[in-house]
Amino acid sequence: MPIATVNPATGETLRTFDPLGPGEIDQCLADAAHAFAAFRTTGFAQRSALLNRAADLLEGDLDDIARTMTIEMGKPLAAARAEAAKCVKAMRWYATHAESLLADERPADADVRDSGASAVRAHYRPLGVVLAVMPWNFPLWQVVRFAAPALMAGNVGLLKHASNVPQTALYLGELFERAGYPHGCFQTLLIGSDAVEAVLRDGRVAAATLTGSEPAGRAVASVAGSEVKKTVLELGGSDPFVVMPSADIERAASTAVVARVQNNGQSCIAAKRFIVHADVYDEFAERFTAGMAALTVGDPLQETTDVGPLATERGRADLEELVDDAVGRGASVLCGGRRPPGHDQGWFYEPTVLAGITEDMRIDQEETFGPVATLYRVADLDAAVERANHTPFGLSSNVWTRDEAEVDRFVRDLQAGGVYVNGMTASHPALPFGGVKRSGYGRELSGHGIREFCNVTTVWQAAS
Incomplete structure (x- = not known):
């Protein structure tokens, strides 16, 4: 499928884009891995400042990005503006609440005394580079509802967006760069669906999330399962x-x-x-x-x-x-x-x-x-x-x-x-979102969503 903006109201092809070649994809993966090595050690205050800055920039771009979405996939302009505003809200929500959502969890002392511990806690650590395969229907919101919690948890993201919304996809990569995120923290990959498997199998990618059709979900889940990598799937609904x-x-x-x-x-x-x-x-x-x-x-x-x-x-x-x-x-x-x-x-x-x-x-x-x-x-x-x-x-x-x-x-x-x-x-943003049966598994948004791409680490300290 060509990577192009085709106006669905007229059928006119407005812009076309060349997909990334193998060498360019490898460089993006290297940049992501390098970025994660440092970004994972940042504190919540630093991550919050970056995400709030991205929210401010998006708010300033609201009318322009809304028009881009409408031209690329046909939603009414008022709905596109509302989508962009919702993304701003979600960014600010996670910037405010991520630290408390990922706070250490400590069981009552009486519950662990017989384990010989003086202190026990569950600690949340980021998984690493997360590949997001996203659809065209909410081209901004679907990405932000993954990106905001993932970045606040200390992960970094690679976005493979739908091939008919390339300008929205490129805007998202540029938005996080403009906000001051270190190079490689969030990158847009202009690639076709045939290139997804190789990216997902790459050892530098830790996990994947997909919103889309049931066949696409099956394909990503199958590859990720063979590599024993975590996935979250939000698929169709009736x-x-x-x-x-x-x-x-x-x-x-x-x-x-x-x-x-x-x-x-x-x-x-x-x-x-x-x-x-x-x-x-x-x-x-x-x-x-x-x-x-x-x-x-x-x-x-x-x-x-x-x-x-x-x-x-x-x-x-x-x-x-x-x-x-x-x-x-x-x-x-x-x-x-x-x-x-x-x-x-x-x-x-x-x-x-x-x-x-x-x-x-x-x-x-x-x-x-x-x-x-x-x-x-x-x-x-x-x-x-x-x-x-x-x-x-x-x-x-x-x-x-x-x-x-x-x-x-x-x-x-x-x-x-x-x-x-x-x-x-x-x-x-405060409510968990996801389904059962063939609508997928895992949850986005709320505390459940931010924890999906975290390593829940048990920390046990012996009694002296």
Whole structure:
């Protein structure tokens, strides 16, 4: 795949970049290893000052980098600005809290007295050079939510970004250099996917993190496993949005629209399957469909646009195949279901709602990465839980109910990394983020995320 900026609103190739050659990659690895040898010994105060400086620079660049993201992958400009601002917030959060999150842990004296120790503690040390393989859908946020905790823990990073967002990728490498990080602490590798295995197998790389598709996750996990290297994977999602009779239906429906089309529908944690109790199904379906149909599809650089193009031509084709398969097998199109008239250039697709989904349809089990929602009618709580779990994925979930007993049941039984009650899934630096089943393993963000790439060292001192 070429490394190029292709405007998804027009299909025009704006810039192309040559991938790094073997010698250049080796130099980056050498620079990273050299940087880690010194950076690992820095204190939290020094790391915090550097990360706060990077946050200040990003805040000053907010409008420019937002425009770059929109041109490269098509998200509405307002959403791109919000993404950049969220990155600033996360950087400052980790700059403030990393030291306490990685403080030594000491068991009670009574618990270890019989081990013959006078003092015992668990100490967190950085692992080393971490390779980050990142996707295009949140080209700034996905990287920062790895980089901020990793750097604050004393690790260094190598970024292999998606090949269709090279300018955002280069900006990130330059940002940390401008902030004053020692050379080699964070580097962007402009390489294709065929070069990832060799980098991951290199002895100077200690671990890897990947956000992306299930096939990409399998490939990275397989290589890392053969090298016995730590990985964190955040893969696909087909998140349920469950609506029960006690819910505020008007608010649930309006939130559902946002939850489905955020980032033009190209988000792992976007709600995708809308599972509605029969008692309120008709009202929810009417409100939700009306909200989806009212969205403005158009140029993502225009402030009035709600939904921009899909990021790639292949992505739109994949989405069309899922919709066509469902319709061909009997699904009803409540709105959308086609390329919008008047948008002959670019990779646009109408916000779409499908009903009457059956298990023989591909869309029942595959992730829809675009503004397409599926509606399911269920008879009761048991059926809602069963339908929500009827997926190979388990990233997050949304439940709408004012019945506390139902909340307890959903929290206990939903197979997901998160349960969001009367709201939509969103990531926050203080909250752990990740999934189960084929949505991956490990956690990002919060204290759990910063500890993923640390060596938890037991320190035991003998009693005198």
